[in-house]
Amino acid sequence: MQPIPFLDLKAINLAHEAALQAAFTEVLHSGWFILGNNVTKFEEEYAKFSGTQHAVGLANGLDALHIALKVLGIGAGDEVIVPSNTYIATTLTTSFVGATPVPVEPRAATYNINPDLIEAAITPRTKAIMPVHLYGQAAEMDAIMAIANKHGIHVIEDNAQAQGAFYNGRPTGSFGAINATSFYPGKNLGALGDAGAITTDNADYDKKARSWRNYGSHKKYYNEVLGFNSRLDELQAALLLVKLPFLYNDNAERERVASLYDEHLRGVGDIITPVVAENATSVFHLYVIRTKKRDALQEHLTKHGIGTMIHYPVPPHLQEAYKHAGWKQGQFPLAEEIAETCLSLPIFPMMTNAQVEQVCAAIRSFF
Numbered sequence: 001m002q003p004i005p006f007l008d009l010k011a012i013n014l015a016h017e018a019a020l021q022a023a024f025t026e027v028l029h030s031g032w033f034i035l036g037n038n039v040t041k042f043e044e045e046y047a048k049f050s051g052t053q054h055a056v057g058l059a060n061g062l063d064a065l066h067i068a069l070k071v072l073g074i075g076a077g078d079e080v081i082v083p084s085n086t087y088i089a090t091t092l093t094t095s096f097v098g099a100t101p102v103p104v105e106p107r108a109a110t111y112n113i114n115p116d117l118i119e120a121a122i123t124p125r126t127k128a129i130m131p132v133h134l135y136g137q138a139a140e141m142d143a144i145m146a147i148a149n150k151h152g153i154h155v156i157e158d159n160a161q162a163q164g165a166f167y168n169g170r171p172t173g174s175f176g177a178i179n180a181t182s183f184y185p186g187k188n189l190g191a192l193g194d195a196g197a198i199t200t201d202n203a204d205y206d207k208k209a210r211s212w213r214n215y216g217s218h219k220k221y222y223n224e225v226l227g228f229n230s231r232l233d234e235l236q237a238a239l240l241l242v243k244l245p246f247l248y249n250d251n252a253e254r255e256r257v258a259s260l261y262d263e264h265l266r267g268v269g270d271i272i273t274p275v276v277a278e279n280a281t282s283v284f285h286l287y288v289i290r291t292k293k294r295d296a297l298q299e300h301l302t303k304h305g306i307g308t309m310i311h312y313p314v315p316p317h318l319q320e321a322y323k324h325a326g327w328k329q330g331q332f333p334l335a336e337e338i339a340e341t342c343l344s345l346p347i348f349p350m351m352t353n354a355q356v357e358q359v360c361a362a363i364r365s366f367f
């Protein structure tokens with residue numbers, strides 16, 4: 001049996017080898033590497049893809065979240081509602097700007113923030129809600145937007161894992177006032193290095209984000225705010241332009257893999273397979289199962305040459321980096337339970353049906 005990697009990034013990118021090399025050659029010969037035609041073109045195409053008026057190319061997804069908060073003027077004394085069950089980026093950026101992250105538990109079925117629990121977490125200091133479309137599934141955006149509008153607070157979507165997903169027919173990354181995404185190599189749309197973007201319908205936010213990414217300046221050597229250097233490279237933009245047209249097809253391939261897993265893992269041991277909420281779609285950035293025997297199963301699969309990962313082993317509130325916040329073990333029990341039982345199985349567009357069946361056979365042999 002051939003080993004099966006968790007993610008075959010080589011195959012994903014070599015599928016576009018000639019076009020990626022041509023794009024590199026074009027940038028090399030242009031002699032223009034920062035903020036040029038490729039970034040502008042990619043921003044236009046990515047905005048179109050996201051169903052927004054504007055997109056701003058940035059250095060990575062963490063900066064995109066950070067700059068979104070800066071654009072909205074969120075800072076010290078403010079509170080931001082974040083999912084208790086998320087990659088730490090969402091929580092970190094809230095802390096970067098001096099605001100307080102307020103975690104809210106997910107729905108047990110979908111792992112996305114539970115809108116029924118958001119209102120109880122809102123205080124007079126709450127300035128924004130940052131829903132994450134976790135593992136590729138759109139969060140319940142209609143309910144989240146209704147709560148935000150009722151209380152006059154902003155929504156900032158973290159769309160790093162769900163490019164191409166929809167809620168009620170509308171693309172993720174198009175609901176919030178200003179939204180962030182990442183093109184880290186392993187995301188559904190991955191660069192060959194770090195990259196990210198902001199999407200928004202608001203022309204003023206677009207203009208401000210462009211200033212924040214470039215030293216707080218619109219006019220060279222005239223600085224309006226204490227800005228960052230977080231520009232998307234011309235080279236990464238050119239490579240992303242090659243890959244973007246294939247994203248819908250790649251997402252459909254991931255859905256194929258996910259439904260095959262669903263079919264083969266139904267009723268196996270105590271496995272819980274992913275549930276996609278009514279009105280939501282998932283682009284299956286990750287295929288996450290849960291089992292009480294997670295660690296033993298992972299070891300078994302490793303022995304059978306099958307790559308797996310855990311997203312994520314420690315929820316943000318229990319990270320050492322947040323010791324100062326005073327959060328306690330047991331304070332967000334659902335996030336903790338997910339961390340203890342979740343296992344991400346291999347999933348990528350080129351994965352064959354035979355490979356999926358090989359993974360499932362190894363899982364069945366464990367139980």
Ligand SMILES: *Cc1c(COP(=O)(O)O)cnc(C)c1O
Pocket residue numbers: 060061062063086087089090132158160161181182183184194195196
């Ligand atoms: C990857 C990711 C980010 C951050 O992206 P980087 O480009 O790696 O900084 C933020 N949020 C979520 C949910 C992610 O998965």
